[in-house]
Amino acid sequence: MMMSLGPYASFIVTSYLAAAVVVIILIAWVALDYRSQTQRLRALEESGITRRSGRSATDMR
């Protein structure tokens, strides 16, 4: 069944699309930032720099 959005369909569709785009950008930002930080931590560990506790910098347990 096709939803009828009336004469202002463009305003409604634009609102939902804008919300979807912004939410996708937020999710991508969080995911890419996580990947970037874990890569930097691994690179530091590989160069011999370790935490004082001796645990892995990417350890989350």
Added chain:
Amino acid sequence: MTLIDLANPTRFLALTARVLPWLAAATVILLTIGLYQASLAPDDYQQGATVKIMFIHVPNAWLSMFVWGVMSIASLGTLVWRHPLADVAAKAAAPIGAAFTFLALLTGSLWGRPMWGTYWEWDARLTSVLILFLMYLGLMALWRAVDDPSRAARAAAVLTLVGAINLPIIKFSVDWWNTLHQPASVMRMGGSALDKSFLIPLLVMAIAFTLLFLTLHLAAMRNEILRRRVRSLQMMQASRVAFSSEVGAGSRQETASKEAGAA
């Protein structure tokens, strides 16, 4: 696990690793239900189908204030209790709050054009929300401008608490001033003015967006903790390099003076 236990970033990271998949799943399920219910909601007798914008606009508008409220509590945690995760929470929430406020302004504008005949009006509600958006941007700029995270945290905490004055102004602006924006219709004395066919999808969408915020916020806090780990390891690396070059220079000097003595 108590709040004190969570003061340990490693324990907090362990908790987020366990909780995040469940939060993300609950967000997706509730968003799907909310969007489905919103698509089935009837047209309003005055607004027609444009009432569907409400299901996106209102949750974002609520969250724009809720996130600043969370940041204000975190700021108290920074200034009063010096909780190690308080400034992490405040810093991680700011870009997410800015995004929700931007969406509230944009969708409100897109709703306003067909209903009021204008995208923008400098009335008290719209202007106070625009000020909130600018304060989010200012706060993010402040975090970036100061290198030392603990100094940036204290300055940002003071600014956040001062900015919290804007929250009651936004909430009551429609009562205190004559505004184009409608007064509260969900949270008001005497119960909601909305029919159940609109109220239920709206509440589901509001809970879904709140869960979305919690998911993104926990993930962004985890990233911020990792960023600080990177920073402290980089400082260790820099100090090791400085120490070894000092030791190297010292031993070269010693050798040179011995050679000079032998000669």
